[in-house]
Amino acid sequence: MTAVETTETAAPAGDIPPALPPAVTGGAHKRRRRGSAFDRALPYLLLAPALIAILWLIGWPVVSVFVTSFRQLNLGELVRGEVVWTGIDNYVTVLQDERFWEVSLRTIVFTVSVVVASVSVGLGIALLMRVLTPWVRIALQIAMLCAWAMPILASTTVYQWMFDQNYGILNKTLVQLGFDSFAGYSWFSSGTSTLSVVGLLIIWQAIPFLAFSLYAGLVGIPRDLYEAAGIDGATGWQTFRAVTWPEIRSLLMMVTFLSTLWDFKVFAQIWVFREGGPSGESTTLPVLQYLEGIAKSHFGVAAAISVLMMVILGLITFQYLRKLLQTEEGKL
């Protein structure tokens, strides 16, 4: 941090009309107080558009979701523009609904399984990539890149085709291998089976990011540490515990947190496969929020679900930020 003092007189961000295009400017930060009023206001002018956008498009909805969760707001109230306060009724409705608990539990089990599987396989691949012959490594990287780059809706469509009941390549292959019972087998007849396919799709698409980031972290570990471990006669496992693990632990923590946040919020894949079915068995919290709020127009109840989701996500985010700020300390 440079020791520059700014005075209170600097224009508060709120005074700047959002429509005013700010002048993009770079400047030296070792200026003294004698700068003109414009100079002192400049950083605020530069920040104003971003600040206004964030407060308007993120801050306000966050406030609004809490407020809405204490209102009775169905289609009727929305059309008539009525404001009906119901206190904590929406929460009572949601929390007393057995289905909510069932869905929450399913969401957590689903998220944890997907995160554990993708992070551990991702780490395994990152470690594996170090020992691969270069051309194999490049082939693997290209293959992973293709998986990573495929838009979610494209990959979901491809998976639907691969897992197709009658003509899907998977069932045909299984039959070829002698498992005749898979002829015409439906992978989407139960919630567990549907979520397993969705989970496989998500893991398949999540691993490339995880493997590439962890590999980047592994490559950064100084070679001489391994040489030293080799001289000391450490076994492969001991080297991993003593050299690799401490170097990669914080990175691993970060990508695990990020994966948890991402996988908890999955909507598109689950919705496109069976719209949360069959008979609601693959419904997770984001799908439930959509069903209550948008499909049934129970906005108040859905907002209560959103708030509960945000509480869970908030706890995870808080932990993540704490870790991040610990390692980032002084860099801010």
Next chain:
Amino acid sequence: MLKKSAANFTGIALALFFIFPTYWMVTSALKPKGTTITSDYDLIPFSVTFTNFVTAWTKPGFLSSLGNSLLVTLTAVVAAIVIGITAAVAMSRFAFRGRKSFLLLMLVAQMAPFEALLIPMFLMMRDLQLYEHLSSLILVYFAVTLPFCAWTLRGFVNGIPIELEEAAMVDGCGRWGAFQKVTLPLLGPGLVATSVFAFITAWNEFLFAKVLIRSQDSETLPVWLSGFQTAFGTDWGGAMAASVLFTVPALVFFLIVQRKMVAGVTAGAVKG
């Protein structure tokens, strides 16, 4: 030696696992009509045709949704990048009261759980009379990508020595001139990487696109493709061709900046 070949074998198996859906998408799209839906075992295609691509391209809704997707994504990303740069410069080049709180706000905003803001966003867009308009999606995608763009660009601006700008100013450039002639060109690669990442986020988005837009004319490509059974029935070849067309722009961008992207996402996550 045995260990090495076992590792290589695993590597090849994994490569096949990751590439297979792409392979299957492309080959299914290239198969002639009538040979896609078959009980024969057809892992390797023997004849190639492009008619499926013509079918997909001329399907009602494909071109308009492609246009909508491009319009929404590009507008949102350009806005997020322009406003993101100004914020990034302020965060990285100036010392001012409230700087730390602003950095923290950016960091938190970047983690904001947008999916959980579906209901208030929907209500807000309805109040603003933007419901059913593409501009509502532009606003949402702009908000989703802005904190990420600002935060990542800040990292890239930090990486450009301030002395370069100071030298330009000593040589008679104004602040704007110094930024435009020195910082902006050096920021090029970072700008590309950041905007590609933002592009992919918006290009993929499904939930808001589904909720905020209901008329077919304003659909984006993900929503159009999610209802491919309406358009294609059981014509999997056509659906796969549409998927290929949807993938190509994303893949091209990915290949350009793959290395930078890993660095961008994890920037700040690791010490040193």
